[in-house]
Amino acid sequence: MRSLCRMRYSHSCRTRQSSLSRIDYPPFVMPIVSCMLRTDASWNLVAMRSSCSRPADMQTLYTLGIGPILVKGVLNMNNSSVSSKPRLRELLHFLWPRLGKQRKTFILAIVLLFTDTILMMYIPLLMELYFNRIGDLVYISWLLIIGTLFTVLMMGLNMIGFYLKQHTIGSLHRDVMVELADEAQRLPLENTLASHTADITQRVAQDSGRTTWTLVTFLEGMGGQIFMLILAAAYMFRLQWQVALAVIILMPLGLLGSHLLRRPLQRIGLEVAEQEAIVRQSQQDALQGMETLRAFGAESWMLQRFIEHRSKLNELYLRRMWWRQLVNGITNSLAQLIVWGSILFIAWLAIKGTFQLGALMAYFILVWRIFNPLLNLGRMWGEIQENLGAAGRVFTLLNAKKEASIPPVIHVGETSAIRLQEVCFRYAEKTGLQDVHVAIELNHEEKQLLSGFHLNIQSGSFTAIVGPSGSGKSTVAKLSAGLLHPKEGAVMIQGHNPQHNAEYARQFVSYVPQTPYLFSGTIRENLLLGRTDAGHKDVEQAAKLAQAHEFIMALPDGYETLIKEHGDSLSGGQKQRLAIARALLADRPVWIFDEATSALDVETERKLMEAILDTTRRQGRTLLCIAHRLTTVQEADCIILMEDGLIINHGTHLQHLQNKNGLYSKLWEQISGERPAV
Known part of the structure; x- marks a missing residue:
């Protein structure tokens, strides 16, 4: 199965950002205040405010639909x-x-x-x-x-x-x-x-x-x-x-x-x-x-x-x-x-x-x-x-503006698991929490990352997106999972538009990011977040598919082991495997892995991908993988190659290697150390 993609550039917009007015001291106290206070003129309040921590827990909650x-x-x-x-x-x-x-x-x-x-x-x-x-x-x-x-x-x-x-x-x-x-x-x-x-x-x-x-x-x-x-x-x-x-x-x-x-x-x-x-x-x-x-x-x-x-x-x-x-x-x-x-x-x-x-x-x-x-x-x-x-x-x-939540509309005859139509997306920079009843003029440039983007992933297919860092792969993955919403165009997940009812549309997708978020509690509680009624056998089966069961049982309390804040008591690979197990247990028709195996060793990653691919083929699920290691996605039905926000090629692994001077061949050579033999 093949996915056709094309992109075009567009001009970014300029807006103006309003700032809060500063308040002055009462006039009669200004001399006193100037003597009592000494502030560094070089201190930049805006710069200090800009050190942000990423709300990964919210992304995880969205992904799990809870x-x-x-x-x-x-x-x-x-x-x-x-x-x-x-x-x-x-x-x-x-x-x-x-x-x-x-x-x-x-x-x-x-x-x-x-x-x-x-x-x-x-x-x-x-x-x-x-x-x-x-x-x-x-x-x-x-x-x-x-x-x-x-x-x-x-x-x-x-x-x-x-x-x-x-x-x-x-x-x-x-x-x-x-x-x-x-x-x-x-x-x-x-x-x-x-x-x-x-x-x-x-x-x-x-x-x-x-x-x-x-x-x-x-x-x-x-x-x-x-x-x-x-x-x-x-x-x-x-x-x-x-x-x-x-x-x-x-x-x-x-x-x-x-x-x-x-x-x-x-x-x-x-x-x-x-x-x-x-x-x-x-x-x-x-x-x-x-x-x-x-x-x-x-x-x-x-x-x-x-x-x-x-x-x-x-x-x-x-x-x-x-x-x-x-x-x-x-x-x-x-x-x-x-x-x-x-x-x-x-x-x-x-x-x-x-x-x-x-x-x-x-x-x-x-x-x-x-x-x-x-x-x-x-x-x-x-x-x-x-x-x-x-x-x-x-x-x-x-x-503040909220996502729409209108009754879902079922599109009869929809064969695509994920479809992006004329999607334009940009990350807004320096916009503040904005009351919809208050008019505001923004004064910042917004980077146009995707413009006129088309993507059609058929149900039951295994699609991969590869390319250099910063090419827009993760953005496409988040759009496909209903986590981000396009500025223009539409995203359809199993025939449902997340902009109409994102909570409903996200129920069809299990999304695993590169840096998963684990909540304070036991391993079992973390795995059950997406499917609270799952039995112990289902939990174990998902953990085994994710190559996590063995290390879980090696812990003193097994599945009842308490996880510290952010899962800091576990290694990066262990956290990724638990996140994958959580996604598998959620039992949804579409799986999206965004660099979800980057912290695993090659052998563990190979076993995990073989198990997942076998499950998707057998159960007719749709798999979308974002990967840097091309060895992870060699078996994909379609590998989409992105660079600088553009899709420059698509095809199978062997079809990409036929172009020996192409970007895919260069990436393959960097990873495997071998020049394409085809």
């Missing part, structure tokens, strides 16, 4: 992103429905937490009654007893409210994290390959918490402070309506500072969240790349890079502190004016003899009951604005 399909977003090597900027009402609209059946419990918790406010307002009432009846011992005794019982009751209700709040918000945070983790797991592979996993982790683990607790800050925190102000104002109306009216009119001034500075607070909140993700990246790189760092003696380089990233975060923390202090200063000044104005007016009324002693004492306490809420309202509103910056990163992840 990672749901999503695609909302384009991830960036430099980690900058185009984030949505949600307003508070949008955030509340997002969080409130996710409370589900616990909404009533949460409302009850907030009401019970307001008992603390009632208790705070009970104190001035108690003072008024006490000083007005200071000579009546019986009355005062009963007053103290009732006051004590009331205090105990309010404290008990407050504790119940606190527990209910923690339970409901904890559940909400868990649900939001699970939703974000699911969204992140569904991100398109071509975009996540250009991203650092730490940035996604930051959005799921940290930004989700800030987003969720904004609901608590707004309803419990600000709601409680407003409730206290209302009670205090109502009490004041009973004592002196003129002062109460003035306080109510001036009350909104407490939010003036944080409201005027809401945009800088949102921006600094976003910058802090993104820089925290970069620091997390440095930590992750240092741990995952420890072997390489020690091999090259680069520990000091990594430490210096971490110091620079952490210093940048400290700078942002300091900048955020200055903005917070500016908000607090404005709020404190306005609150002081209101409070001292009230005190002076009350003192004037007391001098005139208008107030009784009890009312005067109650009024002084009420004044401070107003002062603290005004300060807290300004502070909490500022915190909410900062959290909206982190919420923007969460919304960006949620709103």
